Amino acid sequence: MKLVTAMVQPEVVPLVQEELFGAQISKFSITAGVGHGTQKGYQATFRGVQTQVNILKRVRIDVAVNEDFVERAVQAILRAAQTGMPGDGKIFVTDLHDCIRIRTGERGSQAIG
Amino acid sequence: MKLVTAMVQPEVVPLVQEELFGAQISKFSITAGVGHGTQKGYQATFRGVQTQVNILKRVRIDVAVNEDFVERAVQAILRAAQTGMPGDGKIFVTDLHDCIRIRTGERGSQAIG
Amino acid sequence: MKLVTAMVQPEVVPLVQEELFGAQISKFSITAGVGHGTQKGYQATFRGVQTQVNILKRVRIDVAVNEDFVERAVQAILRAAQTGMPGDGKIFVTDLHDCIRIRTGERGSQAIG
Amino acid sequence: MLRRIPLIGLAALLLAAPAFAQDEGGASTVGLDTLFVLVSAFLVFLMQAGFGMLEAGFIRAKNTCNILTKNFLDYCMASLGFFVFGYAIMFSEGNPFFGTSGFFLVGAESAADVPLWAFWLFQAAFCGAAATIVAGGMAERMKFPAYLAYSFIISAFIYPVVGHWTWGGGWLAQLDFFDFAGSTVVHLTGGATALVGAMILGPRLGRFNADGSSNPIPGHSVPLASLGVFILWFGWFGFNPGSNLAVGDGEAISLIAINTNLAAAAAAVTTTFISWILFGKPDLFFTMNGALAGLVSITAPCAVVSPAAAIWIGVTGGFVIVLGEGLLRIIKVDDPCGAFPVHGLCGIWGTLTVGLWGRESLGLAREGLFYGGGFEQLGIQALGTFASGIFVFLSMGLVFIAIKAVLGLRVDRMEEIRGLDMNEHGMESYTGFQILGS
Amino acid sequence: MLRRIPLIGLAALLLAAPAFAQDEGGASTVGLDTLFVLVSAFLVFLMQAGFGMLEAGFIRAKNTCNILTKNFLDYCMASLGFFVFGYAIMFSEGNPFFGTSGFFLVGAESAADVPLWAFWLFQAAFCGAAATIVAGGMAERMKFPAYLAYSFIISAFIYPVVGHWTWGGGWLAQLDFFDFAGSTVVHLTGGATALVGAMILGPRLGRFNADGSSNPIPGHSVPLASLGVFILWFGWFGFNPGSNLAVGDGEAISLIAINTNLAAAAAAVTTTFISWILFGKPDLFFTMNGALAGLVSITAPCAVVSPAAAIWIGVTGGFVIVLGEGLLRIIKVDDPCGAFPVHGLCGIWGTLTVGLWGRESLGLAREGLFYGGGFEQLGIQALGTFASGIFVFLSMGLVFIAIKAVLGLRVDRMEEIRGLDMNEHGMESYTGFQILGS
Amino acid sequence: MLRRIPLIGLAALLLAAPAFAQDEGGASTVGLDTLFVLVSAFLVFLMQAGFGMLEAGFIRAKNTCNILTKNFLDYCMASLGFFVFGYAIMFSEGNPFFGTSGFFLVGAESAADVPLWAFWLFQAAFCGAAATIVAGGMAERMKFPAYLAYSFIISAFIYPVVGHWTWGGGWLAQLDFFDFAGSTVVHLTGGATALVGAMILGPRLGRFNADGSSNPIPGHSVPLASLGVFILWFGWFGFNPGSNLAVGDGEAISLIAINTNLAAAAAAVTTTFISWILFGKPDLFFTMNGALAGLVSITAPCAVVSPAAAIWIGVTGGFVIVLGEGLLRIIKVDDPCGAFPVHGLCGIWGTLTVGLWGRESLGLAREGLFYGGGFEQLGIQALGTFASGIFVFLSMGLVFIAIKAVLGLRVDRMEEIRGLDMNEHGMESYTGFQILGS
Ligand SMILES: Nc1ncnc2c1ncn2[C@@H]1O[C@H](COP(=O)(O)OP(=O)(O)O)[C@@H](O)[C@H]1O
Ligand SMILES: Nc1ncnc2c1ncn2[C@@H]1O[C@H](COP(=O)(O)OP(=O)(O)O)[C@@H](O)[C@H]1O
Ligand SMILES: Nc1ncnc2c1ncn2[C@@H]1O[C@H](COP(=O)(O)OP(=O)(O)O)[C@@H](O)[C@H]1O
16 A cells, blocks of 8 residues: 655646546545745745745645555646646655554555545 | 554544543644545535535544554544544554654654654 | 655744755645644633643644655754754654656656755 | 705705705704714624624634624614514503514604614614624524524513613613613623523533533634724724713713723723733733723713723723633633623623712712712612513523524534534635634 | 914814804704715725625635735725716716716815715715725636726726716706615616626636536635625615715604615525525525625615615515526626625616605605506616616726726636736735635 | 603703704704714724734734734723823923823813813824834734833823824924824824834844845735725724814815825825836735825825825825835834834825925915925924924833833743744634644
């Protein structure tokens, strides 16, 4: 089992959801955050002072999947979030040692979906 | 060392805390988020349009523990969060390569607690 | 590749950023949260009732790095966040199975930076 | 609107002929008084927004939409209920306990020297204030249909009866009971209802522990709450001076206005310092509710006391509310916004102060205790306020028990945990905002 | 200011000599009326804050700063535009379609018995209200420069022309068309502009699906929106009674005030129950817009109907807005705050009700349909409101098309997704708050 | 309240007999003027809410509860301080520098033709405004006890002294210095105090970099701030017209009202365009503070200039504030809400404009420069405003130094980082909301 974690731009979140659904992945968790990367931030002015805002809004999407779904999940996210412009974000894949469905207490692969 | 990450319903968070304390686990981190799973969302109406809201509020609880506490942590969370209804959430367990207590710089197992 | 996750006090976040930049690490993600640990909370009063607030604000900083940067990242965070007082927080290091740059589709080590 | 004048000009000319005829002099007294009463009524209306913001700020985000809906609808219910039944019961002749004619305002008469419509609006806004006070005390757990039923009943029947006793020529008025702008009639009515309602409803989940200790449940927005207090204070400048119902030579309304302001300021400073000394920090909750305590306390005596006395009334009112907050914890009643200490206890206190600091020279029937008038007026005041409070407590207790039997009073456990916004209204108050804590 | 008196005392004495000379009696009618009109103007000004809060609350957090900037500037633009051109076009003699003299207020005259400056301020605040209604209907996607241009044009030209027809002695005034405080002149003007604007702009991204179904886009702050409604209701007590422009003996303004209040309350209760029955939950969106529907509906007839009729006008206005919301979904127009149903449709409805419930005895030219006056007044009302609405719809349509050609009307896709705050103003509305959802 | 009439009727009849005796005609001038002054005082009171919301919106969430507590208490302190000492110092005879009798209002007299209580309330609200301006300039780092001490001292002593010079018959009044509603007396007093306070306190952590560049610290809530500006603008309609203290025939107050409105609108448009041109985006911060700049600027001259001049005063005031913002950055003073540019610099500018656009025909002692009156009035204005500003700057500087020695002025580093809400009040402003950034 793997945990696929994507840091994406807020505006693509609905697209990512759609693509995940399309890839038969219907379970995921979302958290709001901010991030810093190569993307040049934007010019903000406040009281006449311009600053470069380099901490940009990001959304974290966590998807736990079985091995055979990892690639599907990654591709779905890529399809949805890739614009080719700096700032598109990253996908991190980590090993999942165990997964428990709280409702039933089921463990392992069958608890993922 | 393992990182136990639970995605639970917001309303069980106080219970989870209590059960963790009961299990001698007193350190954890909490983040707000939303999630999508099997739970049927709720009907929301706004201006006379009903929609199915399927993105529900979830809280993420991260607990880093030594191996011998993993099962305790999982059981504590299950006790607190299990209602048997769809939407109870998931627990993910990942390997923790290292853990550092910032205050002292201690590393590894003794830094966890 | 490793994922370095630090749970720190909100007020050190700008310092952590600075130190990370100083260590040539310019990419990271930040999420707001709360945490519970050894740090004694503070006394809050509301309507004449004093309570011990033990759930304190914490910020989660995630930095994905290649192996040779792990120690640098950890040290940078320690420099910024260590005050020696309870509550400084923790750093967790987990293995990163894969990393994908969404913009280009690059994978693995070269996608990290 | 130039061309509108020919249209309605005829009527206007007939009604206000002398006023239009000349440019200097000639403004009619009734015109001036009507303007005054209307502006006051508008300010009292705005208090509804003040209550809404205050109550919303003092509760959790997940019940915000619910309390604001209640706030809108109790005013609407009050407007309609007071139109259909309330005004008749309150202001028509009848017996010492309630009026009996003029339902639907048919054949109703103004009880002041201004047109009925203006007087009604002013009174209806008062009625709405009494009704909405209760929302704060019963917040975060009361069913919405039950609230609608409650708000119609209090506006159409209970409040008007209490009002009739004192302002409608009822038995208290005949005893020289004095409650200028309604410490008892409006605020105690609201406060006592909130108390009995909160008792019947029971405390919010998690408010009291098994060992008897209590957990604070902080409100979700200090800015909203403080905006609410500012708006209420502003509205009180309609509530108290407006109750004079006439401008006259301006002396009376000026005195009322300064008294209102000084009592509020003195009470807020008092409660801030008390909370600072007792709890170690200046607690904005007490500053805000302190200001309201001062305002409620000065409401009854505002026309018959001096500014210096108003300061004392504010200071003592500040103590009352701090004690009241402690009392609530002792009797284990959960009143999320402090409706009972603020409106109930300070309502009683304010009514009593008439008998302490009141002056014959300012229009009271006899001097207050501190000016050598003895205990007579104080006794009357005590009788009036306790009789009114007990009547409201008992009658509204019955009403709530009846509503509980018919409609149910409290949402179920899961709804309470998830928040009334989601379950009763299917709507979030802060869509998109990440909010932790239930 | 004691010592200021010698300074300006001379002028004051010359101007107001009789007023200062005596202490009792002698208040001038024009003084009282001016005070009344000014206070009303201030209340109408405050509606700008009400619109701002309402509109901000009904849209997403990412466009909040944008709509509030528009809100400020449309009032400023209205103030300047109505100073330079608007007043002259609206209130000067000229032809039945527009006035032709008094630009920059040079040589302008007051169309009421109060000083020009007071009358102007009252009218300018009305003009600002008409302009700002549109912000809500075109929210979350309109370019800022385009909005500035639009707001100047409507205030300087379009609104004044419509106003001239009815209030400036134009052709509708000559036909006995009656619109007391502007259901048509102000609200329909704003509402029809919002409709045509929203049509030309197109719906927000994601509002309608390919299959024709629609997605609600909930607003980000219920407390802001409800504060806005309370402020608007409060401001309406300036809008309607103030339109009487004179206090007289207080009868007329009292009637107007109570009618305003009852219609709003009745409409809010009506829409709450309709939404409860139709959609299963009492929807605060409908409660709030219901109150506004009642207020808009009573605006035209408020001076010439009885309180009981006002309740009926409110109830029916409540139905109009619920139908209007459905209509919007059918014609696939995206109006984020419901500007067209509230101000457009209820504006029409309110204007028509004059012909239904209007009374000759209250100053109308002839009895309404329900009092045996036949269809005559109703016909005139229908002619006036439809003529005005169509004129506005067409002329503003042309204006928007012209602005689109010159400045562009809609922000680009990416800006809309990211929010107008960031892209048009480089500022966040809630710095630091974690907000999910775009 | 029918039955209340017999109770207080006697007094009322004695006081206002002629008013009650007849129905048409006979409204007393003093009654009308009192109503006017009271309503104005209420509006000025509401400005306190405006300042509170504005300041809260312009700072970070973690200090919101703190600034709102300050806001409440400075008004309360002003009410009490101005009751005990302030009014006596300001309005009693005495010497050209301060009054010496009438402490605790004992034996005090009204300096206008309205009852003392009404005049006092109006003046006390002004005093509160001067005090609260400073909260914004010293926000996010000042100790709470120090703030309480400061607010009592300024209200009881410093403001009344400056006020005595101009409005209490002091030396500036005798020189024909003209400051109608307080550009200097109120706003410059607040602004100069904010400047010296901010200088002594030092900038917030992180505001300026070692290399001299500055970092913006954006406020946490644009809706709160803009609500604040709307409320302030509304309150200014009490501030300026109310300063006329009499309705008269309505001419003067109408002129003042329109001037107030036009200056605000013109200034807001001006600053929006300046910020757009200079910084590339229309910056709502400048739109909002621009409106305030116009309001402050027109405060001194509002009664003695024409509407066209008011527009010019607004436009130039808009430039002043943009320059002032730049100046603050150059002198490295950290004024979180722009209190000094808005109230200090525009206060000076507004006072000077009396000498430029003032008209003898409107009651000024001599024509302004632009109408051929030469430099005389301008010189007097410059003398008055600079003398007042320097006096306040120096005396308040000493006060702050003394407070610093006794109570400490600034919270410690860690408290500032964590926020004053937590450390000074033990309370969060937005419980449960996830907020990032310290
Ligand atoms: N090494 C990393 N560790 C943690 N988060 C990262 C890392 N690299 C990128 N991110 C996240 O992804 C976002 C986009 O990265 P960025 O470098 O701007 O774009 P790109 O990868 O297209 O160059 C960042 O804002 C950050 O939230
Ligand atoms: N595979 C997954 N990856 C990430 N988050 C998940 C996954 N499965 C469930 N979750 C989280 O757990 C929550 C509850 O899951 P759900 O499927 O509704 O309940 P149940 O597991 O009881 O059927 C989801 O809303 C989501 O936040
Ligand atoms: N085992 C853990 N699992 C998850 N989070 C932890 C753990 N230990 C500490 N934390 C996080 O770090 C924060 C600081 O920990 P705390 O124990 O108070 O400080 P210290 O490590 O200096 O004693 C906590 O509030 C929590 O957010």
